[in-house]
Amino acid sequence: MKSYRKELWFEAPERRAFINITPQVEKCLWESGIKEGFMLVNAMHITASVFINDDESGLHHDYDVWLEKLAPHEPVSQYRHNRTGEDNADAHLKRQIMGREVVVAITHGKLDFGPWEQIFYGEFDGRRKKRVLVKIIGE
Numbered sequence: 741m742k743s744y745r746k747e748l749w750f751e752a753p754e755r756r757a758f759i760n761i762t763p764q765v766e767k768c769l770w771e772s773g774i775k776e777g778f779m780l781v782n783a784m785h786i787t788a789s790v791f792i793n794d795d796e797s798g799l800h801h802d803y804d805v806w807l808e809k810l811a812p813h814e815p816v817s818q819y820r821h822n823r824t825g826e827d828n829a830d831a832h833l834k835r836q837i838m839g840r841e842v843v844v845a846i847t848h849g850k851l852d853f854g855p856w857e858q859i860f861y862g863e864f865d866g867r868r869k870k871r872v873l874v875k876i877i878g879e
Contacts, residue, residue, distance in 0.1 A: 744772035744876040747784070752866035755813070756834075758800045759861045761790075761872065766851065768874045775849040777878015781859055782841030785870040787831035789838035789862035792853075807834045807864075831864035838862050846878055 746768050750759060765781055783790050793799065811833035816822045819829030842859060845852035851859075861872055 741877065741879060742772065742774055742777075744768065744774060744874075746771070746874045748872045748874060749869055750861055750863065750872065751869045752863040755831075755864070755866050756804060756807075757863040757866055758803065759863070760795050760858050761861045762795075762851075762858045765859050765874060769846065769849070769851065769876060772876045774846060774876050774878040777846045777876060779844045779846055779851070780841055780873070780875040781844070782873050783835070783861065783870070784873050787828055787835055787863075787865035788870050788872075789835045789864070790841050790872060791838050791860055791862060792842050792844075792857050793860065794856045795858045795860075803838075803862075807837065810834075810837060828865040834864040835862070838864075846876070 748761065748764050752759065765779070769779060781790050811830040813830045816827045816829070821829035821832065844859070863870070
């Protein structure tokens, strides 16, 4: 059994963003040389997310609108967490909804995706560097 680990770094210029990280993750798989196994991809920050869905701009817009309705950024005073001097309580809630990580099967050296599936980094409190962990285990 082999193991591979790599950190990917992202810095979204906006507060919120959805970034397709599938090409970077596929590069990790190629570097690992693993042909059969599993890949874990997880956000290493509590205001960011990793999730799988379609790479369609209308859907990303809908996510943004929906998440803002569920956990609006403003007024920042509505959140107890923000009394600490932060203004990112909404980002913590959005991350909880969108999830921390994904696990993808690896078959014949490829990510074993369904139709249209891609891996995304979701940023909910951007404008600073954050990392994503890629961990691959297999043969």
